[in-house]
Amino acid sequence: MHTTTSRALLVICSLGLLLAACSDSAEDSSAQQVSAATNFDTTLTMRELMLYVLEPAADGLWSTAGWVEDREGYRELYPTTDEGWEHVVASAAMVAESGNLLTLPDRALDNDAWMIYAEGLTQAGFRAMAAAATRNKEDLFQAGADIYSVCSACHQAYDPEINSRFTSD
Numbered sequence: 001m002h003t004t005t006s007r008a009l010l011v012i013c014s015l016g017l018l019l020a021a022c023s024d025s026a027e028d029s030s031a032q033q034v035s036a037a038t039n040f041d042t043t044l045t046m047r048e049l050m051l052y053v054l055e056p057a058a059d060g061l062w063s064t065a066g067w068v069e070d071r072e073g074y075r076e077l078y079p080t081t082d083e084g085w086e087h088v089v090a091s092a093a094m095v096a097e098s099g100n101l102l103t104l105p106d107r108a109l110d111n112d113a114w115m116i117y118a119e120g121l122t123q124a125g126f127r128a129m130a131a132a133a134t135r136n137k138e139d140l141f142q143a144g145a146d147i148y149s150v151c152s153a154c155h156q157a158y159d160p161e162i163n164s165r166f167t168s169d
């Protein structure tokens with residue numbers, strides 16, 4: 001995990017995209033803020049962001065957080081390997097960061113409820129991340145349910161049609 005992170009940072013640094021973040025002196029935080037405020041690119045439509053970023057991230061979590069009943073009876077869906085748990089941690093991290101992506105100017109539909117839902121998604125994502133990191137199945141299940149509630153609540157508020165299209169069951 002650590003190696004992967006360092007490698008990703010190295011790639012980013014060599015692309016020169018985040019020079020401020022890579023330099024040793026992180027003290028010039030105002031410069032970092034300026035670059036963060038001007039360098040984002042919201043080409044992805046809301047629909048694409050949902051379909052290609054949020055939903056896969058949430059699925060990576062939901063598909064492992066709970067139980068299913070099938071012909072063989074009840075089965076736990078929780079990971080059984082270290083790698084499996086790492087995957088849930090990563091999915092939860094992506095859900096958490098997705099909340100931030102929703103708050104970008106040009107994405108946020110208002111400065112009110114939208115931001116609360118986005119923040120709720122991030123916080124539920126962090127709870128899921130912590131639960132997966134400690135392999136706490138109960139907390140992971142709860143955090144997964146919280147994430148689902150935030151998705152549905154925001155859709156209900158901004159595009160109620162979506163909930164009827166959701167195939168949750």
Ligand code: HEC
Pocket residue numbers: 046047050051054055058095102114117118121147148150151152154155158159162
């Ligand atoms: C802050 C509000 C908000 C949150 C939180 C949110 N969504 Fe959405 N979602 C939207 C909006 C707005 C649309 C409609 C986008 C469009 O079609 O223009 C949408 C659309 C969708 C669609 C439909 C795409 C399509 O047209 O087929 C899916 C799937 C989706 N969201 C999944 C999710 C999932 C999964 C989560 C939670 C992990 C989530 N969303 C959280 C606002 C939100």
